[in-house]
Every structure is written in structure tokens, then in C-alpha cells.
Amino acid sequence: METAFIKTPVGILELKGNFEGLSSVLFKDDETIVISEKIPKELKDVVVQLKEYFEGKRKEFNLKLSPNGTDFQKRVWKKLQEIPFGKTVNYLQMANQLGDPKVIRAAASANGKNPISIIIPCHRVIGSDGSLTGYAGGLHRKKWLLELEYPSGQQSLF
Template sequence: MQQAYIKTPLGTALIEGDEYGISKISMLDGDVPVSDAVPEILYPAARELTEYFEGRRRNFTFTMNPHGTDFQKKVWQALLQIPFGSTTSYQELSIKLGDVKAIRAVASANGKNPLWIVVPCHRVIGSDGSLTGYAGGLWRKKWLLEHETPPVQQSLF
């Protein structure tokens, strides 16, 4: 397993993966030094994350290989279907997955998402529109949602 630490506007991100794909992207708190060089196998993910933060990328194309249960992977696949700049609720996600009563299990799988930003768990909000829990901190969730839906410039005339 190879690792790289890259700087983002939200702190340092850790990228982990191997020849089978990227298995983990997570945010680290504190002063973590960035990598001098990104391993070739991780480079596409690092480049695409940088493009995302620069506002030049809306979806990711590098090979992903997250580890989890079959149910978790099903939830993560559903998260990938949430369009850039949109949100959904845990309840809507549970209904989409075929079991409205699975809301807690869906929320738990969402919280165990190993591919920060790429599998957009930040796009899941409460049914009332509130920003609910986020492993990276609610301030990061708010930043990401604002990054994906910048305010529309109003015309003065």
C-alpha cells in the first residue's frame, strides 16, 4: 500500500492505494507535512483532487478500490449518483436503496465512507435541510457544499 499527503484548502489529505486502485482518502487534522513526491500509482487521484479544489473537476475517473461490506459498497455506489452541486437526505437515500427503514444503516455506511470527497458523503443532509454529522467536521462539509454550489452573481441592471 502506497501513501501520499497532499495539501488542500481544508487541510492535508492522505491518499492510500495500490495497483488495484485508491482505497482511502481521508483528512488529517493538525500540521501534517505533505509528500515531496506522489507515487505514480496515486498521482491520478492527487491530480483530480487538486482539480476539484481548483473548480475544474466535478467527477472523478481514477480507479477506486474501497474496502467495506457489500451493504456499505451499495450505499457508496448510491452516493456516487448524487450529482455535483446537489444534496439528498438519509431518508431519500434509504428509499432509493429500497428500504426506508434502513436509514440508520445507511447513515452508518455513509459515515464509514473511506473515499472522502470522491464518494460524496458530504452531499447527504438531514431531511430538514440541516447539516448533519460529518467525519471531517461540519465546517468542512459546509465548505464543500458551498464550493459545489457557489452563489449566482446577481445582475445590477
């Protein structure tokens, strides 16, 4: 498993992956982390696509993903990837898309365990009342990411 640390507008990201695909993109708040000078070849495309995303030049990622999780978690993460850039859904809508409104808590839990932040866009899931709700990377990052994706020239989402 290859690892790289990159600096982004929302902080340091730890990338992990290998020839099978990207397994994690996690926020790191440790100020002592050293940014990677050399990016392993297995992670170079990830770095390029994230840079394009943050520059507003990319709306979809085209990467081979290999997250570790249960079958249910993987179903939720697959649904998250169907949420279009600049759009949001709430947890109840997510549960309904999974076929059962009673799985709302399980879907929210799986959303919170998403190991591939930003690329599997768990930040696009909001509360039923339109409020920002929990985000493993911190609500300040969720707000920033949603505002990056929201069409320019319009009022702030939050």
C-alpha cells in the same frame, strides 16, 4: 499500499491506494504530518483530479476505486457516487434509493464510514430538514465542500 499526504483548501488529506485502485482519502488534523514531496505513480491521477476539483475545474472524478467495506456499505457508497455535483439528498431519500426506508440508520452509518472522502461524496447527504448533519471530516469541511459545489451567483446554502 502507497500513501501520500497533500495540502488542500480543507486541510491535509491522506491518500492510499495501489494498482487495484484508491482505497482511502481521509482528513488529517495532525499538524506534524509532513506533506509528500514525491507522489507515488499510483496516486498521481488522484492528486491531479483533486486539485482540479478544488480549483472548480472538475465536477466528476474518473478514478478506479477500491474501498474496503461490507457489501451493504459498498452499495451505499455506490449510491453516493450517483448524487450529482451541486446537489444533495437526505438520509431518508438515500434509504429509499436503497429500496427500504427502514435502512435509514444503517445507510447513515455506512455513509459515516466512507473511506474515500470527497471522491465518494458523502458530504452531499444532509438532514431531512435541510440541515448539515454529521460528517467525519467535520461540519466546517462539509459546509465548505457543499458551497464549492453550489452554483455560483446564488445565495449560500447554509
